[in-house]
Amino acid sequence: MNGYTENKDDLLKRLRRAEGQVRGIARMVEDDKYCIDILTQVSAVTKALETVALSLLSDHLSHCVAEASAEGGAVADEKIREANAAIARLVRS
Amino acid sequence: MNGYTENKDDLLKRLRRAEGQVRGIARMVEDDKYCIDILTQVSAVTKALETVALSLLSDHLSHCVAEASAEGGAVADEKIREANAAIARLVRS
């Protein structure tokens, strides 16, 4: 069981749409489409992936981190440390 | 007691430095400094504030959220919901 189990279908739908968007961007480059139109699509897929990340992180905090904290100890500390590192990577990416 | 109590001096030092940096940027604009040099300083203070935010958030998860989760119930759920909203604001800012 993972934090995102309940949202799995939604996540997969979003990720398949994002995959199609990236493929569409490659096709735009192949077809020599206008730079600005390509950039608009890159911003859109970046935002879509950001939404996926925030959803995964939210589920992770609500389940994995909350449960580990309820148990306490070294595992809880490690979960928190790991979540903080993931948040820093997200904020900086 | 707040999550950041132990890091209070470090946070205050960083925030005072950031305040000085913003004041320095205003002075550069007043003195008609070159746009690109001003932009470099704006990126620097933005990164400094991002570090402050990640430090606050990390302390918040390690203390407030971890303790609320250990107690469980509605307060714990609310803390997690609140932390997720703060993370989303950070990632999107």
Place this chain on the structure above:
Amino acid sequence: MNGYTENKDDLLKRLRRAEGQVRGIARMVEDDKYCIDILTQVSAVTKALETVALSLLSDHLSHCVAEASAEGGAVADEKIREANAAIARLVRS
């Protein structure tokens, strides 16, 4: 001719790699992989797409915008306005 014509192969290589990364992330979700490991991959692909965007934008400024500015007039103004809007979308995404 587009600003990115000379970098087309490199852009296509990066975009195909990003497409594969997004497909890999979907597979990780399907296989119930650990949330934090999935998040690491999402941050990686987001950074990769950011690099694609910066490369497209750089080529656009060096070619389309520079050439339009050399000609001047309303077309030049429009190119600059359009580039500024694309930069704002990127910075905010």
Place this chain on the structure above:
Amino acid sequence: MNGYTENKDDLLKRLRRAEGQVRGIARMVEDDKYCIDILTQVSAVTKALETVALSLLSDHLSHCVAEASAEGGAVADEKIREANAAIARLVRS
């Protein structure tokens, strides 16, 4: 003359407001305010500084870069290279 000369008053007003916001955040830390409320203010000032940066960059492209491109040559290339580096710093900060 700089690209931002016409917007100087507006920029200075925004920067002084941002300086006050950063000082306010330091005061919140001193007064042991709640972490999440502090984070909300950090996100707000980060967004405000992002707006300052986009405004400076937009003026820079519309004036300095456009004029250098109209003249052409090595100075124009250098302005474009410099602008691209500033955009990359902004997108990554």
